[in-house]
Amino acid sequence: xxxxxxxxxxxENPYFDEAxxxxxxxxxxxxxxxxERFYMDLEFGTAGLRGIIGAGTNRMNIYTVRKATQGLANYxxxxxxxxxxxxxxxxxxxxxxxxxxxxxxCLAANGIKAYVFETLRPTPELSxxxxxxxxxxxxxxTASHNPPEYNGYKVYWEDGAQITPPxxxxxxxxxxxxxxxxxxxxxxxxxxxKAGLYEVIGEAIDDAYMAELKKQVKNPDxxxxxxxxxxxxxxxxxxxxxxxxxxxxxxxxxxxxxxxPQQELPDGEFPTVSYPNPEAAEAFELALDLAEEKNxxxxxxxxxxxxxxGVYVKDGKTGEYHTLTGNMSGCLxxxxxxxxxxxxxxxPEDGALIKTIVTTNMADAIAKHYNIQLIExxxxxxxxxxxxxxxxxxxxxxxxFGFEESYGCLxxxxxxxxxxxxxxxxxxxxxxxxxxxxKTLWDxxxxxxxxxxxxxxxxxxxxxKGKEGLAKIAQIMETLRENTPDKIGxxxxxxxxxxxxxxxxxxxxxxxxxxxxxxxxxxxxxxSDDAWLCVRPSGTEPKVKxxxxxxxxxxxxADEKSAALGKEVLDMIDKML
Numbered sequence: 001x002x003x004x005x006x007x008x009x010x011x012e013n014p015y016f017d018e019a020x021x022x023x024x025x026x027x028x029x030x031x032x033x034x035x036e037r038f039y040m041d042l043e044f045g046t047a048g049l050r051g052i053i054g055a056g057t058n059r060m061n062i063y064t065v066r067k068a069t070q071g072l073a074n075y076x077x078x079x080x081x082x083x084x085x086x087x088x089x090x091x092x093x094x095x096x097x098x099x100x101x102x103x104x105x106c107l108a109a110n111g112i113k114a115y116v117f118e119t120l121r122p123t124p125e126l127s128x129x130x131x132x133x134x135x136x137x138x139x140x141x142t143a144s145h146n147p148p149e150y151n152g153y154k155v156y157w158e159d160g161a162q163i164t165p166p167x168x169x170x171x172x173x174x175x176x177x178x179x180x181x182x183x184x185x186x187x188x189x190x191x192x193x194k195a196g197l198y199e200v201i202g203e204a205i206d207d208a209y210m211a212e213l214k215k216q217v218k219n220p221d222x223x224x225x226x227x228x229x230x231x232x233x234x235x236x237x238x239x240x241x242x243x244x245x246x247x248x249x250x251x252x253x254x255x256x257x258x259x260x261p262q263q264e265l266p267d268g269e270f271p272t273v274s275y276p277n278p279e280a281a282e283a284f285e286l287a288l289d290l291a292e293e294k295n296x297x298x299x300x301x302x303x304x305x306x307x308x309x310g311v312y313v314k315d316g317k318t319g320e321y322h323t324l325t326g327n328m329s330g331c332l333x334x335x336x337x338x339x340x341x342x343x344x345x346x347x348p349e350d351g352a353l354i355k356t357i358v359t360t361n362m363a364d365a366i367a368k369h370y371n372i373q374l375i376e377x378x379x380x381x382x383x384x385x386x387x388x389x390x391x392x393x394x395x396x397x398x399x400x401f402g403f404e405e406s407y408g409c410l411x412x413x414x415x416x417x418x419x420x421x422x423x424x425x426x427x428x429x430x431x432x433x434x435x436x437x438x439k440t441l442w443d444x445x446x447x448x449x450x451x452x453x454x455x456x457x458x459x460x461x462x463x464x465k466g467k468e469g470l471a472k473i474a475q476i477m478e479t480l481r482e483n484t485p486d487k488i489g490x491x492x493x494x495x496x497x498x499x500x501x502x503x504x505x506x507x508x509x510x511x512x513x514x515x516x517x518x519x520x521x522x523x524x525x526x527x528s529d530d531a532w533l534c535v536r537p538s539g540t541e542p543k544v545k546x547x548x549x550x551x552x553x554x555x556x557x558a559d560e561k562s563a564a565l566g567k568e569v570l571d572m573i574d575k576m577l
Contacts, residue, residue, distance in 0.1 A: 003038035006057060010038075015182045016055075016063065023055040036466055044068055044175040046168045047380070050143055050152035050541075053095055060095070060151045062102045063181050065141075068153055069103045070184040071175030072137065073110035075167070078174070081136040084158070085113035087201070089126035090141035091240050091305045092266035093151050096120070099141045101189065103153070108197035109185035118202040120266055122240040122306030124410075124419035127160040128209045129201065131416075134158075142305040145277035146541065148270050161385025161416035165518060206244070212414035213248050213422050218340040219433055220252070226432045227253045233296040234424070235260040235287045237276045238267040239304030244421045254428055258294050260286045270304075278303050278310025279407055281323070288312065288321055298431050298441055300424055307381075307418035308407035311427065313441040322442050327360035327457045330403035332445055333423060334363065336430040337401050337411055338370055347372060347400070352391075354384045354402035357499075357517075357524060358459075358534045358547040363403070365452040372400060378499065378520050379536060381408055385416030405457060405547065449555070453530075456558035457549035460566050462573065465542045472577065473537050473544045479576050480523050480535060489568030491527035498523055531561075533569060546573070 001009070010016050011024055027033045037056025042049055042064050049068055051060045076082050088104055090096035097120075104114035115133055117126075123140055130138035138156035146152070155163050155171060163171060178184060192198035217223070232249065234257060236242040242264055249257050262272050263286060270276040273283050278301040291299045291312070299312040299321060311324040324332065334353065341347060351372040355363040356379045367374035377383035384402040391397035403409035408418030411426050427441070434444045449455075464472045484496045486507070497504045497515055499522040504513045522536040530551040537544050546569050552558025 003035050006038040007034050010055065013182070020055045020061070020063075039467060044071065044172050046164075046172075047162055047382075048153045048155045050146065050150060052149050053151050060099070060153075062098065063184075065099045065102045065153060066106050066184045066186060067178050067181060068175050069106040069139070070110070070178050072139075072155060072171055073107055073112055073185075074174040074177070075171045076112060076136055077110065078170075079136070081158075082110070082112045084134060084136035085115055087115045087126060087129040087133055087135045087138040088141070089117045089121040089123070089129070089138070091123075092120050092238055092268050093141075093143060093304065094148065094268040095151055096141045096268070099151065099153065100139070102186070103139050103141070104198055105186045105189060105192055106184060108192035108195070109187040111197070113197050113199065114192075115199050115201045117205075118200050120240045122244060122302075122419075122421055123154070124307055124415040124417055124421060125205065125209050125244065127156060127415035127417040127419075128212065129205050130156050130158065131160040131414075132205060132208055133201075140305070144305050145275070145279070145303040145308065147275055148268060156417075159385065159389045159416055161389065162380070162382035164382050164386045209414070210244070210248060210251065212412065213425055214251065216412045216422060216426065217252065217429060218337070218344060219429060222436055223253050223429060223432050226435050227255055230254065230428070230432050230435055231256040231258070231294055231296045232428055232431075233258050233260065233287050233291045233294060233299045235263045235283075235301045236306070237263055237273065237278065237283055237301055237304060238265065238270050239276065239302065239306060240266070241302035241306035241420060241424075242266075244306070245300075245302060245424050248421060248425050249428060252425065252429070256294075258290055258296070260290055262286055276304050278308055279326070283310065284312060284323075291321060297435065298427065300427065302420040302424065303407075306420045309409075309420040309423040309427070310407055313431075313445070315442045316440045322445075324441075324445070325457065326403070326405045326407035327362065327455075328445060329407070329423075329427065330405070330409050331360065331362050331366060331448060332441065333409055333411070333426050333430065334401040334403060335366055335448055336433065336444075337426065338366065338372070340433075341400065342370065348398040350396060351398045351400045352387070353400055354387050356380070356383070356404040357522070358536070359403065359405045360455050360457045360549055361530065361532070361551070362448070362452050362455040365455075369452070373397070378517050379404065379522070381410070381418045382416075384410065388413055388416060405459070454552040454554055454558040455549060456552060456562040457547070458562050458566055459548070460546045460570055461538070461543045462546075462570075463541070463543050469542050473542075476544055476573060476576060477521060477523070477535070477537065485525075485572070488525060488527060488533055488572065489565050491529060491531045491565070493525050493527060495526045496523070497525075531565065533565075546570070
C-alpha cells in the first residue's frame with residue numbers, strides 16, 4: 001500500500017480517533033507532508049522508537065506506541081516471561097504520560113503486569129527499577145535531548161540495559177510483524193488495575209535508588225568538611241533531574257546548591273532553550289548568569305531524561321568558566337573514582353574501565369596508568385551494560401567505571417544505563433575533594449592533561465532530514481566504505497575499521513583482521529600522530545556524525561590541531577555530495 005492509500009486508510013478506518021483524522025485532514029493539500037508521515041512505518045530500531053509527534057505511520061502517536069508495545073508483548077510471551085512484568089517511566093515531554101499509559105494498557109491486555117511510575121522519573125531510575133522489581137523488561141517514554149517536537153520509546157531488558165542481541169532483533173521482528181493496527185490489544189485502565197495488571201510505583205523505588213547512589217560516595221568526611229565552602233549551580237533543563245539531583249546533594253550535605261528558577265519545572269516545550277541538550281552552550285546561558293551571581297565553583301545541567309550531564313567549571317586563576325566536554329568530564333570522574341578506589345581498598349586484579357569506540361583515547365591512558373583492563377565497545381551505553389552483565393554471569397571482570405563521549409557515565413552497577421544523577425553526585429564530591437587540596441576541577445583537569453597528554457576530541461554533525469536525507473547519509477557511508485582514503489587532512493590513514501563488515505585493514509601491510517564487535521554501520525580510521533576519525537549515522541536523529549580526536553602538546557596546540565582536522569573532515573565530505 002502506497003503512502004496516499006495509507007493516508008486515506010487512516011482517514012476512513014473507524015479504529016482511528018476523530019482528533020487524529022482532523023489533524024490529517026488539515027494537511028490534505030500538502031502532498032510532501034502526507035508522504036513524510038506515511039512513506040514508511042516509524043522504525044523500531046535497536047533503541048526502540050524516536051520520532052516527531054503527530055498522526056501517521058512515521059510519527060510518534062498512541063497507535064505507533066501501541067503497535068510497538070504489542071510487538072514487545074508478543075516477544076515476552078514467546079520467551080515465556082510474561083509473569084515478570086514490565087516497568088514504565090516517562091519524562092516531561094508532550095504526550096509522555098499518555099504514551100506511558102497506552103503502553104501499560106497494551107501490556108495489561110496481553111496479561112503482562114505494568115509497573116508505572118506515578119510521575120516523571122529519570123532514565124537511570126527506570127533502569128534501576130527493572131532490576132529492583134525483577135521485571136523482564138522496561139519501557140521509558142523519552143526523546144532524551146531532542147527538540148520539543150520529538151518523543152521516543154526506549155526498551156530495556158531484565159538486566160536493566162537497553163536491548164542488545166538477541167533480544168533487539170527478536171523484538172524488532174515481532175514489532176514488524178504487527179501490520180494491522182486494529183489487531184493491537186488494549187483495555188480499560190480501571191479494569192487493568194482491578195485485575196492487578198497496572199500498578200503505580202514511586203516513593204519506595206525512589207528511596208531504594210537514592211540508597212544505591214549514596215553507596216558510591218568515596219569521601220563522605222571531606223564533603224562534610226568543605227560542604228559550606230563549595231557552591232553549585234544546577235539546571236534540570238525543564239526535565240526529570242530536578243527532584244533526584246537536589247535530593248541526593250542535600251542528603252550528602254551540600255548546602256550551597258542553586259537551581260536555575262526559569263528551568264526548574266518540567267515543561268515539554270522547553271521554553272528557555274531551542275534544544276534541551278547539555279552539550280549545547282545555549283543550554284547554559286541562564287545557569288552561567290546565576291553562577292556569576294553566586295560565584296559558583298561548578299555549573300551542572302542534566303538533559304530532560306537525566307542520563308547526560310553537562311558541566312562548566314570555574315578557573316580559580318582567571319575567574320572564567322570552562323566547559324567540559326563529555327570526554328573531559330568522563331575522564332575527570334573516572335580518574336577520581338578509580339584513584340579513590342585504589343587509595344581506599346586497592347584495585348581488583350580484574351578491574352575494567354569500559355568506553356565506546358568514539359570515546360577519547362585518554363581513557364586508554366588512564367587504564368594503562370592504573371594497570372586495569374580497557375574494554376572498547378560499540379557506540380551506545382547498552383554495550384557497556386552488556387559487559388557488566390558478562391562480568392556477573394562469568395564471575396570474571398570487575399566494573400570500575402564506564403563512559404561515552406556523549407556526556408554519559410555510570411558509577412556503580414545499580415543501573416545499566418548512563419546516570420546523570422550519580423554523575424552529578426560524584427562530580428560534586430570530586431570538587432569537594434580537590435577544593436580541600438586548594439584546587440578547582442579545572443586545576444584537576446589540567447593536572448590530567450599534564451599527566452596523560454593533551455587529548456582533544458570533538459564531533460561534527462551534518463543533519464539531513466526526511467527521505468532524501470536518509471539517501472544522502474547512505475551515500476556518504478557507501479562512498480567511504482568502498483573507497484578508503486589514504487589521507488584525511490594532514491594525517492595518514494594507518495588502518496581502517498569497518499564494523500559492518502567486521503574488518504580492520506592495515507593500509508601499510510594489507511593485513512585484514514576482525515573487529516571482534518557486533519555488526520554496525522560504522523567506519524573508523526586510525527590516523528598518524530595518535531589521531532583518529534569515526535563516521536556513523538545517528539541512531540536517534542537524522543544526522544551523520546564525524547567523531548575525531550587528536551593529541552597535542554598544550555591546550556593551544558590541541559585546539560589548533562582539532563579545529564584543523566574538523567574542517568578537513570567536513571571539506572572531504574562536502575566534495576562527496
